[in-house]
Amino acid sequence: MEIILRSKRSSISTENNLSKSTVSGEKGGLPTFIGYMMSRTISVSKGGGEIVIVSGKFSLWIGLWLRLRFFYRDLHILGILHGSEVNLPGLLGKKFTHLSMMACNQLVAVSHYTASIIPAWIRKSKNISIIPNGIDCQRMDRKLTESVPLNLQGSPILLTVGGVTPRKGQHRVIRALPEIIRSYPQACYHIVGLPIYQKQFEELAIQCGVQEHIVFHGVCPTWEKLTEYYKAADLFMLLSENQKNGDVEGFGIVALEAGFFSLPVIGATGCGIDDAIDDGRSGILVNGDNATEICNAMTKILADKSSFKQRSKVWAEQHDWNIVIEDFIRILPPTKA
Structure with missing residues (x-):
C-alpha cells in the first residue's frame, strides 16, 4: 500500500506497508466539503482506510464524522495542524474543530508555534508531534x-x-x-x-x-x-x-x-x-x-x-518530502497484516 501526505502546496507518495485514506483540501465551500465527506465515507466503508490522515479544517471535521460513523471500526486518525484552523474566529467553528482534534488518535503540528496555540486542555490529553512542512x-x-x-x-x-x-x-x-x-x-x-x-x-x-x-x-x-x-x-x-x-x-x-x-x-x-x-x-x-x-x-x-x-x-x-515523510512513517502505528 502507499501513504500519501498532502499539504496546501506539495504532495509526496511513498511506498509503505500501510492501508490508508487521506483527506485534504480547504477550498470549494460546502459542496466540496460534502463531496469529500461522502467520498471518504464510501472509501472507509469499503475497507479503504485503516489509517486516516486529515490535514486542514474541513478535513479535521470529516475526521470527526468518520470517527462517529465508524465508531465500531479500529480507525487510527492522524490530524495535521497548520495554524489558522486551530482557533477559528467563530465560537461554533472553533468548538467543532477542537472536538475534531480530540477525535484524532495523533496530532501533528507543522511548527512549534502551531503547537503552542493549541488549547492547553487538548495538549494535556494528546501526544502532539512537531513535523515541519516539506517541499517537492x-x-x-x-x-x-x-x-x-x-x-x-x-x-x-x-x-x-x-x-x-x-x-x-x-x-x-x-x-x-x-x-x-x-x-x-x-x-x-x-x-x-x-x-x-x-x-x-x-x-x-x-x-x-x-x-x-x-x-x-x-x-x-x-x-x-x-x-x-x-x-x-x-x-x-x-x-x-x-x-x-x-x-x-x-x-x-x-x-x-x-x-x-x-x-x-x-x-x-x-x-x-x-x-x-x-x-x-x-x-x-x-x-x-x-x-x-x-x-x-x-x-x-x-x-x-x-x-x-x-x-x-x-x-x-533538508525539508524535501522524501526526508520529511520518514518522520510521519516513524510515528504511525504498525498496520495489520
Whole structure:
C-alpha cells in the first residue's frame, strides 16, 4: 500500500506497508466539503482506510464524522495542524474543530508555534508531534533548470510571494521601506500574489512616500514564471503578522521554496516562520515592526550573500518530502497484516 501526505502546496507518495485514506483540501465551500465527506465515507466503508490522515479544517471535521460513523471500526486518525484552523474566529467553528482534534488518535503540528496555540486542555490529553512542512525538490529542480531570471528593477531586489494580505505582512515591508531606502536608494520591493489588499497597501505606500519603490505583479500564472521571480531577487521578505481573528502563519512554506532557489529570507519572528528559517544561516528572523532590525538584517545578508545563498539551498533540501515523510512513517502505528 502507499501513504500519501498532502499539504496546501506539495504532495509526496511513498511506498509503505500501510492501508490508508487521506483527506485534504480547504477550498470549494460546502459542496466540496460534502463531496469529500461522502467520498471518504464510501472509501472507509469499503475497507479503504485503516489509517486516516486529515490535514486542514474541513478535513479535521470529516475526521470527526468518520470517527462517529465508524465508531465500531479500529480507525487510527492522524490530524495535521497548520495554524489558522486551530482557533477559528467563530465560537461554533472553533468548538467543532477542537472536538475534531480530540477525535484524532495523533496530532501533528507543522511548527512549534502551531503547537503552542493549541488549547492547553487538548495538549494535556494528546501526544502532539512537531513535523515541519516539506517541499517537492524534484519538481522545483526541473523548474530551476528550465527558467531564466526576470529583469526586475531595483538594487537590491526585494520579493514577497503570497496573497497580498495583512497575514503575509507586505504592509510591514512597506512601512520599513523609508529606512531601507536611506541605506539602499535603488531598492525596489516586488509583490507577487493575489491582490486582495493591494489597494490598501498602495495607499499605505503613498502615505510612506515609497510608491516609486514598489511593484505589484498580481497572480503568477505558472510555476515556471514564479521560478523566474525567485531567481531574479536578492532577498525574500516574509514579515507575516498574526491576526486577531486567528489567521496566523503556521509555518511559512514559501520560505523553503525561496531557499531552494538560493534566495535568503528575512522573516518575522513570533509565528511559524521561526521553524521555516535557519536563523543566521538561511536567513534572519526579525521583529516585523522594527525597521532598523529589518534594515540591519538586509545589510548582514548582502555583506555575505554567497554564504547565505548556499545555506538557504541546503536548508530547503533538508525539508524535501522524501526526508520529511520518514518522520510521519516513524510515528504511525504498525498496520495489520
